[in-house]
Structures are given as structure tokens and as C-alpha cells.
Amino acid sequence: MGVFLLGMPLFYRIMEKELIRYLSDFLTPERFRLFEKVLQCRTNYLTVVVENIFNPHNISAVLRSCDCFGIQDIHIIDDNQNYEVNPEIALGAFKWLSIHKYSQGMGNSSQFVLNELKSKKYRIFATVPDHKAVAFSEIDVSKGPIALVFGNEKEGISDSTRELADGLITIPMVGFTESLNISVAAAIMLQHFSSHIRKYLDKSVWELDNDYREQLLLNWMRKTIKKADLIEKAFNKKQK
CATH class of the missing domain: 3.40.1280.10 (SPOUT methyltransferase, trefoil knot domain)
Structure with missing residues (x-):
């Protein structure tokens, strides 16, 4: 239930997924799994x-x-x-x-x-x-x-x-x-x-929607990875 997330065009959602995959190489697997585990319980x-x-x-x-x-x-x-x-x-x-x-x-x-x-x-x-x-x-x-x-x-x-x-x-x-x-x-x-x-409620009722969850995951990664801004700039250059 992504109440406060504005819809994004498909292009930006795809780019966001690619950026998450790229940044995941700069996190330990344990840290990335923890983020995913916590997000599954967020509401x-x-x-x-x-x-x-x-x-x-x-x-x-x-x-x-x-x-x-x-x-x-x-x-x-x-x-x-x-x-x-x-x-x-x-x-x-x-x-x-x-x-x-x-x-x-x-x-x-x-x-x-x-x-x-x-x-x-x-x-x-x-x-x-x-x-x-x-x-x-x-x-x-x-x-x-x-x-x-x-x-x-x-x-x-x-x-x-x-x-x-x-x-x-x-x-x-x-x-x-x-x-x-x-x-x-x-x-x-x-x-x-x-x-x-x-x-008492089905998970589909209370869980965050996929777009919001991915937005949060990306924000958390940016806050965790050292020099994330520079790494993201390098990613953007590769996309051009």
C-alpha cells in the first residue's frame, strides 16, 4: 500500500532497478538481505x-x-x-x-x-x-x-x-x-x-507496494554506502 509514493514513468522504474543492482555490489550480501527482510515487514x-x-x-x-x-x-x-x-x-x-x-x-x-x-x-x-x-x-x-x-x-x-x-x-x-x-x-x-x-489481515493489504519498496531500498542504500553519490555518477555515465 504505497500511499505516499507518486507514480513514476516506466523508464525511471527500470533505471531505478538497474541502479539498485549496481549499488548492491557495494554492500555485503548480509546487509542487502537485511534491507529486504525489513522492507517485507514495513507498512x-x-x-x-x-x-x-x-x-x-x-x-x-x-x-x-x-x-x-x-x-x-x-x-x-x-x-x-x-x-x-x-x-x-x-x-x-x-x-x-x-x-x-x-x-x-x-x-x-x-x-x-x-x-x-x-x-x-x-x-x-x-x-x-x-x-x-x-x-x-x-x-x-x-x-x-x-x-x-x-x-x-x-x-x-x-x-x-x-x-x-x-x-x-x-x-x-x-x-x-x-x-x-x-x-x-x-x-x-x-x-x-x-x-x-x-x-489478521492478508499481507497484500498491509505491505508496501513494489514501487515504494524499491524507492526505500534505494534510499537506504544511498545512506549506507560510502561515497554513494560518486558511485551513482559513475553508473549514470555508463548509461549514456
Whole structure:
């Protein structure tokens, strides 16, 4: 399900395949097989939206969880434009993810992002610490792609998100503490939804489409191979 990949002409797809074959000679077979193995488990049937998170450590931790559970596309709404990846917390996860970042320059960022996701048939579920919300485990993963929205640490989700959401979900609690840190909440929900998607849905429903998978493979190779830009220039010369 390559939701965020624009279609490419056949010529460019063929060239991309040839370039992947060429660059594979500059990777160990083990590394190349690892890339293919990880890509087979990647999905964008489930995606994550984080909305104006104050603590950049929390976003970095969410990115790490997304990588761990095979979630490829993450949408970061950062109207204050203060987010930078913390490499010690993300542990390099940002290198392997498709991160889409939005700011106030496009108007109401949250409204823009959620409407875009809705146009791609995502069901929007906003997470809230509210006992009146539906328990996240009650959501049926078979009814269509899911976008999980996590609001900021102080105010939670925005009014725009609350209005556009298809549902409000929560993690039921029985202790004195009424909420979890956003990174912990995200990890719990991502593990649940990703495992249910893989367990109960046919792989053809949740896996990335071939074009998107090849685009990601090529991007990962470029980030891994030393002097990949020079090697790619040599490849392009051979094609002329």
C-alpha cells in the first residue's frame, strides 16, 4: 500500500532497478538481505501523526518505536519549528523512516495533514487520556488504514484534530496516575495495532507496494554506502 509514493514513468522504474543492482555490489550480501527482510515487514497501512510535541526527546522515542514495529510513514506537525532528532534516543531510526514535517506556513497544519490522510482513506483516531473514549484495543483493523494522532504533552490534541477525528481512543488505566508519557503510549498502541494488522489481515493489504519498496531500498542504500553519490555518477555515465 504505497500511499505516499507518486507514480513514476516506466523508464525511471527500470533505471531505478538497474541502479539498485549496481549499488548492491557495494554492500555485503548480509546487509542487502537485511534491507529486504525489513522492507517485507514495513507498512503504511498504519501511520502516526504527532502534533506539536514540546519535548523533542518524546518525538525521537516515537520514531524509534515506529522503526521497531515497522511503521514507515510518520507525520510531524511542528508549528513552533523547534524539533530536531535526538540521535541518542532515536538510535538512527530516522534514517530508515519516511518523515513528513509540517509547519504553520501551510495554514492550519493539523487540518491540512488530517484532510490529506482522509483523502487517502485513512481512519483518524486521536489518542486522549479520557475514560469516555473508546479503548484502543476495540478498534477493528480490518476496516481500513489507521492514522494514530498523538497530541502535545500539556494540552493534548488540538480542536481541529478533535473535530476531524473519526474516533477518540485511550489506554484504559486502573491506577492513581491518569496518563502515560506520549512515547510510552505510542509504543503500546503501535505494538498492538502492528501485530494485529500482520496477524489478521492478508499481507497484500498491509505491505508496501513494489514501487515504494524499491524507492526505500534505494534510499537506504544511498545512506549506507560510502561515497554513494560518486558511485551513482559513475553508473549514470555508463548509461549514456
